Amino acid sequence: METLPNCVKCQSEYVYEDGALLVCPECAYEWNPAELAEEDAILAIDANGNRLADGDTVTLIKDLKVKGAPKDLKQGTRVKNIRIVEGDHNIDCKIDGFGAMKLKSEFVKKI
Numbered sequence: 001m002e003t004l005p006n007c008v009k010c011q012s013e014y015v016y017e018d019g020a021l022l023v024c025p026e027c028a029y030e031w032n033p034a035e036l037a038e039e040d041a042i043l044a045i046d047a048n049g050n051r052l053a054d055g056d057t058v059t060l061i062k063d064l065k066v067k068g069a070p071k072d073l074k075q076g077t078r079v080k081n082i083r084i085v086e087g088d089h090n091i092d093c094k095i096d097g098f099g100a101m102k103l104k105s106e107f108v109k110k111i
């Protein structure tokens, strides 16, 4: 018998399979282990070594030049609701006055 992982939410050992999903009978959480593995593959680590996730708010740790923008992004600029994406610039976000752009996680820190 294949060993199933513990529940992602409550660490319960009584997880069972329901098709492609894993289901926890204790907290009723359902998840797809394949999707979870995919998300895990995209890592965004901030300047302090903290892992960033979708929806986090971060601030810039240095001024950044923005191609095509009339001004630089200033250190300390707050960026809300980031999205982690694959690639060299691994943060997808919108910044007031600049619009949609991509940042490198090493130039931000989580609040």
Ligand SMILES: [Zn+2]
Binding pocket: 007, 008, 009, 010, 011, 012, 024, 025, 026, 027, 028, 029
């Ligand atoms: Zn659970």
